[in-house]
Amino acid sequence: MTAYTATVTVRLKHGVLDPEAETTQQALERLGFELEDLRASDRFEVDLDAETEDDARERATEMAERLLANPTIHDYDVAVDPRD
Amino acid sequence: MTVAIVRFGGSNCDRDALRALDDVGVDAEIVWHEDGLPEDVTGIMLPGGFSYGDYLRAGAMAAHSPIMNDVRDAAADGTPVLGVCNGAQIGCESGLTEGAFTTNASARFQCEHVNVRVENADTPWTSGYEEGDVVSLPIAHGEGRYEIDDDRLTQLETSERVLFRYCDENGDPSVDANPNGSKHNVAGVLGERDTTAVLMPHPERATLADVGGTDGRPLLRGFARATTQ
Numbered sequence: 001m002t003a004y005t006a007t008v009t010v011r012l013k014h015g016v017l018d019p020e021a022e023t024t025q026q027a028l029e030r031l032g033f034e035l036e037d038l039r040a041s042d043r044f045e046v047d048l049d050a051e052t053e054d055d056a057r058e059r060a061t062e063m064a065e066r067l068l069a070n071p072t073i074h075d076y077d078v079a080v081d082p083r084d
Numbered sequence: 085m086t087v088a089i090v091r092f093g094g095s096n097c098d099r100d101a102l103r104a105l106d107d108v109g110v111d112a113e114i115v116w117h118e119d120g121l122p123e124d125v126t127g128i129m130l131p132g133g134f135s136y137g138d139y140l141r142a143g144a145m146a147a148h149s150p151i152m153n154d155v156r157d158a159a160a161d162g163t164p165v166l167g168v169c170n171g172a173q174i175g176c177e178s179g180l181t182e183g184a185f186t187t188n189a190s191a192r193f194q195c196e197h198v199n200v201r202v203e204n205a206d207t208p209w210t211s212g213y214e215e216g217d218v219v220s221l222p223i224a225h226g227e228g229r230y231e232i233d234d235d236r237l238t239q240l241e242t243s244e245r246v247l248f249r250y251c252d253e254n255g256d257p258s259v260d261a262n263p264n265g266s267k268h269n270v271a272g273v274l275g276e277r278d279t280t281a282v283l284m285p286h287p288e289r290a291t292l293a294d295v296g297g298t299d300g301r302p303l304l305r306g307f308a309r310a311t312t313q
Contacts, residue, residue, distance in 0.1 A: 019191035072184040
């Protein structure tokens with residue numbers, strides 16, 4: 001078994017309104033920053049032990065599908081790195 | 085016969101629901117989610133609240149409680165299931181109904197009376213109304229914006245599974261009358277069977293005259309009739 005960290009990033013699908021991101025962007029603009037757009041996402045770092053990197057990715061993907069993301073409104077991606 | 089009002093950690097409309105259902109003659113009881121459904125269950129209500137602190141997404145944690153497997157089975161068998169507010173969010177998160185309820189377009193918690201139009205009066209929940217009736221119900225939510233992809237929304241609409249839309253006092257589902265930015269002003273939808281329904285407004289808070297308004301009463305009376313059929 002190898003120790004991995006799977007990083008699951010969950011973001012709203014393109015075109016789905018994100019009122020919290022809009023509010024955050026407005027607050028940055030009130031502080032005087034100039035920006036074109038702002039997107040927010042949730043990032044989950046999952047430490048797990050697996051036989052292979054693919055196995056770790058498969059398990060993290062299932063976590064995203066079943067709980068971490070809501071497929072109706074979210075896209076997600078999974079990155080897997082060995083953990084010291 | 086027993087209607088189970090499923091209490092999760094953080095449910096807070098369970099007793100309101102019990103009192104309102106009792107007032108329309110429904111024998112209901114509050115059931116702790118870990119205890120499972122009673123054997124003689126004739127209906128299920130998922131009440132409002134803030135189950136598990138809305139962690140991750142509103143309703144996401146409660147949707148994965150083991151009792152929801154039994155709720156889905158009961159719904160598939162035609163047992164009436166009503167999800168209100170947090171119960172509606174749980175309903176969508178658990179796949180009882182399509183779509184998702186997410187952050188209000190205003191990014192604010194909204195607590196007010198709204199008007200909704202009855203879109204389909206040919207359901208157990210709305211048979212006490214006429215199609216097009218404008219009904220005043222309270223809302224109290226921060227995550228009530230109904231989201232669904234366009235194709236599935238069209239399917240819901242053509243199969244008459246949109247139950248209520250936010251509207252103005254004349255029944256016009258205008259942008260201004262949409263309190264949370266829901267797609268096509270959708271306030272409540274039916275599941276695969278018309279015996280499953282979820283909605284963000286609170287009919288149980290508009291059933292007893294002493295708490296202001298009784299426009300939700302016909303919906304709960306419909307629930308009562310459905311549990312005896």
